[in-house]
Amino acid sequence: MSINVNISHREDFPLLRDSNIVYLDNAATSQKPDCVIEAVEEFYHKHNANPLRGFYELAMLATEQLENSRTTVKEFINAKFEEEVIFTKGTTESINLIANSYGMNFLGEGDEILISIMEHHCNILPWQFVASKTGAVLKYLECDMDGLISDTAIEEAITDKTKIVAITQLSNVLGRENPIARITKTAHEHGAIVVMDAAQSVVHVKIDVQALDVDFMAFSGHKIMSPMGIGILYGKKELLNKMPPFLRGGEMIESVTRTDAVFAQLPYKFEAGTDNASGAVGLMAAINYINSIGMEYMHERTLMLTKMCFDAICKIPHIHIIGAKDSNNHNGIISFTIDNVHPHDVSQILSESNVCVRAGHHCAQPLCDFLGFKSCTRASFMFYNTQEDIDTFIKSLSGIRKMMGYGD
Amino acid sequence: MSINVNISHREDFPLLRDSNIVYLDNAATSQKPDCVIEAVEEFYHKHNANPLRGFYELAMLATEQLENSRTTVKEFINAKFEEEVIFTKGTTESINLIANSYGMNFLGEGDEILISIMEHHCNILPWQFVASKTGAVLKYLECDMDGLISDTAIEEAITDKTKIVAITQLSNVLGRENPIARITKTAHEHGAIVVMDAAQSVVHVKIDVQALDVDFMAFSGHKIMSPMGIGILYGKKELLNKMPPFLRGGEMIESVTRTDAVFAQLPYKFEAGTDNASGAVGLMAAINYINSIGMEYMHERTLMLTKMCFDAICKIPHIHIIGAKDSNNHNGIISFTIDNVHPHDVSQILSESNVCVRAGHHCAQPLCDFLGFKSCTRASFMFYNTQEDIDTFIKSLSGIRKMMGYGD
Amino acid sequence: METSNFYNEILTEHNIRPYHKHDMPDATFSLNGVNPSCGDDITLKLKVVDDVIEDASFIGDGCAISQASADIMADMVIGRSKEEALRLAEMFIRMIKGSVTNEEIDELEEAGALKDISHMPARVKCAVLGWHTLQEIFEKNEDANT
Amino acid sequence: METSNFYNEILTEHNIRPYHKHDMPDATFSLNGVNPSCGDDITLKLKVVDDVIEDASFIGDGCAISQASADIMADMVIGRSKEEALRLAEMFIRMIKGSVTNEEIDELEEAGALKDISHMPARVKCAVLGWHTLQEIFEKNEDANT
Numbered sequence A, B: 001m002s003i004n005v006n007i008s009h010r011e012d013f014p015l016l017r018d019s020n021i022v023y024l025d026n027a028a029t030s031q032k033p034d035c036v037i038e039a040v041e042e043f044y045h046k047h048n049a050n051p052l053r054g055f056y057e058l059a060m061l062a063t064e065q066l067e068n069s070r071t072t073v074k075e076f077i078n079a080k081f082e083e084e085v086i087f088t089k090g091t092t093e094s095i096n097l098i099a100n101s102y103g104m105n106f107l108g109e110g111d112e113i114l115i116s117i118m119e120h121h122c123n124i125l126p127w128q129f130v131a132s133k134t135g136a137v138l139k140y141l142e143c144d145m146d147g148l149i150s151d152t153a154i155e156e157a158i159t160d161k162t163k164i165v166a167i168t169q170l171s172n173v174l175g176r177e178n179p180i181a182r183i184t185k186t187a188h189e190h191g192a193i194v195v196m197d198a199a200q201s202v203v204h205v206k207i208d209v210q211a212l213d214v215d216f217m218a219f220s221g222h223k224i225m226s227p228m229g230i231g232i233l234y235g236k237k238e239l240l241n242k243m244p245p246f247l248r249g250g251e252m253i254e255s256v257t258r259t260d261a262v263f264a265q266l267p268y269k270f271e272a273g274t275d276n277a278s279g280a281v282g283l284m285a286a287i288n289y290i291n292s293i294g295m296e297y298m299h300e301r302t303l304m305l306t307k308m309c310f311d312a313i314c315k316i317p318h319i320h321i322i323g324a325k326d327s328n329n330h331n332g333i334i335s336f337t338i339d340n341v342h343p344h345d346v347s348q349i350l351s352e353s354n355v356c357v358r359a360g361h362h363c364a365q366p367l368c369d370f371l372g373f374k375s376c377t378r379a380s381f382m383f384y385n386t387q388e389d390i391d392t393f394i395k396s397l398s399g400i401r402k403m404m405g406y407g408d
Numbered sequence C, D: 001m002e003t004s005n006f007y008n009e010i011l012t013e014h015n016i017r018p019y020h021k022h023d024m025p026d027a028t029f030s031l032n033g034v035n036p037s038c039g040d041d042i043t044l045k046l047k048v049v050d051d052v053i054e055d056a057s058f059i060g061d062g063c064a065i066s067q068a069s070a071d072i073m074a075d076m077v078i079g080r081s082k083e084e085a086l087r088l089a090e091m092f093i094r095m096i097k098g099s100v101t102n103e104e105i106d107e108l109e110e111a112g113a114l115k116d117i118s119h120m121p122a123r124v125k126c127a128v129l130g131w132h133t134l135q136e137i138f139e140k141n142e143d144a145n146t
């Protein structure tokens, strides 16, 4: 695929179009195109009602929108059944749901939970909690300094004691794609299930839950250009069917008595309360937008931008990129440190040139500890970034040590 | 206050303005005024970033919007401290949070949880769950056929064994306001805490958590004209401080190691994951809109519409209104049955005249059982409804039995 | 969706004056079918002799659609073989999903009066409750009966 | 918010060439202060004799703002009484919250170079870390020391 760097998609994004912001914090959250914002608006103008509840036309329209979104997501991730797609408020809720509903009920003393060292806090803390409550042991799958999880590491870490492997498809610090299919294969051989955090990958990698054979998968809409407050949990039907509900309330029941309740079928069993239908509609619009631009094209463009930026940073003295040496293993994410300049100061100085990057531990403290730093600065790209964005960023970045009073 | 029935607020609501829909399902979800839809749009146009995370200007704007919304909510419910206001996705999540974090950790064998017979499923199922896990006993506080919970009932039901009283301020079937202050007083005398479900009341009653002295309170934005996917949990600081987190992940930690985590301060301890900032902004706009119209005015207008409708229904044979005989005790909610016509058929026939009402058990099956029916039809009003809405509704309602083949 | 057309005479008649809504002491099969979320609840009773449905009735309650549909079904399956009844059930369910031919609708006789349900997703469960229960009776008892 | 003005010479000098960033074996007080979410981490050391701060130093690391602010503070409080130091702390924190007079900023000497933090909510914690730790030392030891 040949990418023309001069074609810009910035025009589709009102926040970028109407400002000179150089938005390089895409791994934290993405900007939203007009079509997504308008889809939400249209829902409130034409279809707003409590979905799944009413017999009148408006309520049926709202329900239809919600279910169309479910179908769109099903196709986007290639799930086998609609009812394997559950709406949540985001990755964090999705993973907490798995931990509380599956982890708390199917793990016991001596069982092992394996997570990678590069997990986001939301794929660590729920498992620490499950371990503390069930007596299961939490273990870590480590990578090398390039961020690579080797086959040997996988073979050694997964044993017959392993019951759950929870791992991100793409680290939000390193940007490297993990060998999920390889992990699933080994995990399944040992009778373990695999939970994949797709929060970062969903915008870069074409996800196929059946090909990867993961048992659960989670992502947030806001990182793929959809509105905030909506996310997805995918789970294999046979697993979801045997799990108890997590949140309890309306919509997830068949019948309720004073002492007891019969739960509804999938997916509703896991969707207690009023569904965020407008969020679902926004997510559907975002996926349609992605499909119209082309996932592969988006990714190629991101890789090209990543490479330009990577190569330029390599030329600036005193800056150290974290993770892989090959920019193609960074998938739009470049984290780095600058000698003797704290990332918070880096981020603030860049902000002066309207460059938005993130600084800190990126909700991945165990990884930072493991790699030997407390915090770092991260620039992250999406296909709508431009060469100009990178030029501005690099220019500002080059002057930081000087501005902080260092000779070079 | 004198209300002019001819003044219409319909113009503020695009869905109503641009259609001939008679929207009488306000208790399920409200319509959204332009100012709320536009506030969300403006957020995505001008302030969209991951809040609470970045050091750049855009992220600070997003954070500021989120925190301004928190302050607006704090004032709206008269909480004492900002950090007592926690963003959730809705009432259902809020109550599940309380049940899982407070209920599961501070209740034991023989303790009693008291809920009213008129609770919404989301204020029943979480307590059934807590009871089944902790050995606590779930008891019911009953009302009379008019929906009144008497002082005697309160005195008898709350004992020294009672640890939690969970009750709705306004039933979504009966519309009657419960004597919360009275309940709180008795509960506190016996050392119990009170959880108030304000999902229905928040749009009708001016809530003052300090005056009511409730320990926890929950509501959903979507029922007070704000976007879907955002809700509030209020809790007294001293209680929230001693509770463990519910959802676990980013933003709710101070530091994380491989084996352990130190949790953040309030309110962040309970806000794991990316906050729905656009939802919070929409909620702020909705509250500002309410303040500009005037809560008292809104309520007076709703009561007037309720009375008009109530009186008209009373004149139609074979229709039975559920609950209080005085329309002033209905706060915009009129549930009813029609002899020999099933509510689902009622709702569908009304839908033919563009009248949107809800039919079913309204997520309150124990109440339906208690009052002796399986399901009913509910018309619910907000201040933006009009006399015309009621005329259309009554006209269509009057013809239903005939249409179904009955002589009268 | 014209509701006033929808609640036609066939439907309202079967609803308020059902022919087959009564108990059947000598039934060979009896099965309860419910739509928990709607509250529709029927118990279908069949008297089957040599794979032929000699009599059919139901008791229970629910919305007009569920009741009328069950009554129409009872009417149609009486005197038919198990196979014919199941073929009609399959056809009816397909009609509700919106994929039948006009000839098939004709074959469904009075049950064809429910064809507009295909545009009312919320009412589908009501319309098919009786037919589903019929299918279930024969599926559950397949072994016992062959 | 002009960052380039903000990272002025006073700040960068105190950051890269701090006068008081060193251990103090004969300290009478030592307290660790952290901003867990930022990673800022200092240990403040004071040598207090008869309620007068004879020496002040710190060790640790963090962003330029936290380090420079701690260094400036150490500079300012040496030779002052406990009361005077606490008065400056209170004034500094007020400045960061945006409510001081020009005279007070003057009185804060080099610490006044941090006044623009009032427009940077995310950096407030960094700027006040040293001063908060100072306050804490005296609060914790109030009983012991009077």
Ligand SMILES: Cc1ncc(COP(=O)(O)O)c(C=O)c1O
Binding pocket: A250, A272, A273, A274, B027, B028, B090, B091, B092, B093, B120, B122, B168, B170, B171, B172, B197, B199, B200, B220, B222, B363
């Ligand atoms: C009294 C009451 N409580 C709770 C809820 C649940 O609200 P949500 O579905 O927004 O969580 C509702 C509305 O459905 C309600 O009426």
Ligand SMILES: Cc1ncc(COP(=O)(O)O)c(C=O)c1O
Binding pocket: A027, A028, A090, A091, A092, A093, A120, A122, A168, A170, A171, A172, A197, A199, A200, A220, A222, A363, B250, B272, B273, B274
């Ligand atoms: C890898 C990864 N997992 C999970 C999350 C959490 O997503 P959210 O905050 O939307 O729940 C993030 C983003 O913050 C992430 O980068």
